[in-house]
Amino acid sequence: MIMPVNYLIHAERVVFRTDPNSKLGSALQSATVAFEIDGIDDRERTGWSVVVTGTAQAVVDPDELDDLRQTPLLPWAPGDRTQYVRITPELVTGRCISVADLPSNWWG
Numbered sequence: 001m002i003m004p005v006n007y008l009i010h011a012e013r014v015v016f017r018t019d020p021n022s023k024l025g026s027a028l029q030s031a032t033v034a035f036e037i038d039g040i041d042d043r044e045r046t047g048w049s050v051v052v053t054g055t056a057q058a059v060v061d062p063d064e065l066d067d068l069r070q071t072p073l074l075p076w077a078p079g080d081r082t083q084y085v086r087i088t089p090e091l092v093t094g095r096c097i098s099v100a101d102l103p104s105n106w107w108g
Helices: 023-027 062-069
Strands: 007-010 013-018 031-041 046-058 083-098
Touching: none
Parallel strands: none
Antiparallel strands: 007 013, 013 083, 031 046, 046 083
């Protein structure tokens, strides 16, 4: 399953919010997951891609939940997004991408 999420990095873990009764919320209990984020710089014609693979767990510790509620992590989608999920990284991979210098009329 691939789902867009609004996220932040907290205590060296990826954290996002979801509806605890959603398919995503139900599927994530101690599941091995992959989280990917990509970016581009149009002007420089470069980009990057980072993949974090690890275990997803619902955040249940009251102190950790209090800390997370003070962060700017707000859900974009409507609905009950009260479940905080953290991904503990086991493997982080990434790469930078650059486009070769091409003439402005390279397509013909």
